[in-house]
Amino acid sequence: MSTVPVTSTSKRTSFVEGLRCRECGNAYDKAPIHVCEFCFGPLEVAYDYAAIGKALTRAVIESRPASMWRYAELLPLDGPPAVGQASGMTPLVPAHRLAKRLGLKEVWVKNDAVSYPTLSFKDRVVSVAVSKALEFGIGTIACASTGNLANATAAQAAAAGLPAVVLIPYDLEPAKVLGTSIYGARVVGVKGTYDDVNRLCSEIAGKYGWGFVNVNLRPFYAEGSKSYAYEIAEQLGWKLPAHVVVPMAGGSLVTKVGKAFGELEKLGLVASPPKRPIIHGAQAAGCAPIVDMVLEARDQVRPVKTPTSIAKSLAIGNPADGYYARQTIIGSGGWAAKPDDDEIVDAMRLLAETEGIFTETAGGVTLGAAIRLIKDGRIGKDDGPVIICVTGNGMKTQDPLVGKLPTPALIGPRLNDFDDLHATWT
Numbered sequence: 001m002s003t004v005p006v007t008s009t010s011k012r013t014s015f016v017e018g019l020r021c022r023e024c025g026n027a028y029d030k031a032p033i034h035v036c037e038f039c040f041g042p043l044e045v046a047y048d049y050a051a052i053g054k055a056l057t058r059a060v061i062e063s064r065p066a067s068m069w070r071y072a073e074l075l076p077l078d079g080p081p082a083v084g085q086a087s088g089m090t091p092l093v094p095a096h097r098l099a100k101r102l103g104l105k106e107v108w109v110k111n112d113a114v115s116y117p118t119l120s121f122k123d124r125v126v127s128v129a130v131s132k133a134l135e136f137g138i139g140t141i142a143c144a145s146t147g148n149l150a151n152a153t154a155a156q157a158a159a160a161g162l163p164a165v166v167l168i169p170y171d172l173e174p175a176k177v178l179g180t181s182i183y184g185a186r187v188v189g190v191k192g193t194y195d196d197v198n199r200l201c202s203e204i205a206g207k208y209g210w211g212f213v214n215v216n217l218r219p220f221y222a223e224g225s226k227s228y229a230y231e232i233a234e235q236l237g238w239k240l241p242a243h244v245v246v247p248m249a250g251g252s253l254v255t256k257v258g259k260a261f262g263e264l265e266k267l268g269l270v271a272s273p274p275k276r277p278i279i280h281g282a283q284a285a286g287c288a289p290i291v292d293m294v295l296e297a298r299d300q301v302r303p304v305k306t307p308t309s310i311a312k313s314l315a316i317g318n319p320a321d322g323y324y325a326r327q328t329i330i331g332s333g334g335w336a337a338k339p340d341d342d343e344i345v346d347a348m349r350l351l352a353e354t355e356g357i358f359t360e361t362a363g364g365v366t367l368g369a370a371i372r373l374i375k376d377g378r379i380g381k382d383d384g385p386v387i388i389c390v391t392g393n394g395m396k397t398q399d400p401l402v403g404k405l406p407t408p409a410l411i412g413p414r415l416n417d418f419d420d421l422h423a424t425w426t
């Protein structure tokens, strides 16, 4: 298994100065906290970028093993990761057939459907959060989840030898529940929406002192998402894309994609002067609080009380990072779109049939949104590279496809049975 190498140019293992409030700038020491005690703003990891700039070059990064940890200086651990050493560096797939169908010149799929170990981009954030929890000496790992985070948290806690408590809405897809229980986690189904689960978890975190990866460990956890964007730039040959279409639930991933591209520019790691990427956001029509903020030019989140989409992994009615997600999108010159359930399924099928990639419903949302953005002229026919962010695996969300795909032809075990069938094929 790969580990983070200590190179001659990078002896220091942590470049984190501490935590800082995004709103008032108040500084805090590294600790499992996530809210500013003065203004209740979210806390963000603060780095010593001057020192990182000296330590981290393209050559140093390229000399390291193919995992998210090749960007260790830009991730918030004090030492090597204790778990998830093999997470990240998923394929950036040149999608020629898909591009043709979309009428675009250059399309790439960043494919975290094959992420290690649990087949979604949540492996990245949890690798950081669980490793950080171990650095803090936390004894129990927990999370509030729409499914993928549950899988990743349970797996990585097991790998760390720590107990896990996972709280989910009671009506998640069976494969997501099974793919959590298998790791021996205590799984709690809550009769309510994700927002009910999240509220409950904030109270539990305060009372029980556990390490909730997306509550009290959130500032560290969220930084893991940046690796997805660093990899896109590196895999394009240290270039930033023209457009990137990102699925949104709480709005953290899209915000961190924007932050990561900005960091690469600041550190001089991408071609200069860089073409600033246009960042678009995608949510399902049945739960689109951030998309609606963009479409209606609103700063405030208007929570969706009862999400109705098949894209359960994105069904967060009151997104914690909604404000910053919209800022990232608008600030980049991007836009947002919300395909309905039929468009989501059509997009899942299109991606599978053109590129051989089976994404979960969230990927259908992303590609469905991209199709709308192309129709609306938000993504131009000659623009490129265009990145479609596929962040989860279709094997986990098969339920919405039942009855939508052709069933296998049924024949007897004789050649003439097959010949008869074959004769009907056009």
Ligand SMILES: Cc1ncc(COP(=O)(O)O)c(C=O)c1O
Pocket: 120, 121, 122, 146, 148, 149, 247, 248, 249, 250, 251, 252, 253, 254, 313, 314, 360, 362, 363, 391, 392
């Ligand atoms: C597959 C998938 N893609 C994207 C997201 C969105 O992530 P965020 O909450 O950071 O916006 C999620 C969140 O659960 C997810 O499961």
Ligand SMILES: [Zn+2]
Pocket: 021, 022, 023, 024, 025, 026, 036, 037, 038, 039, 040, 041
């Ligand atoms: Zn503050």
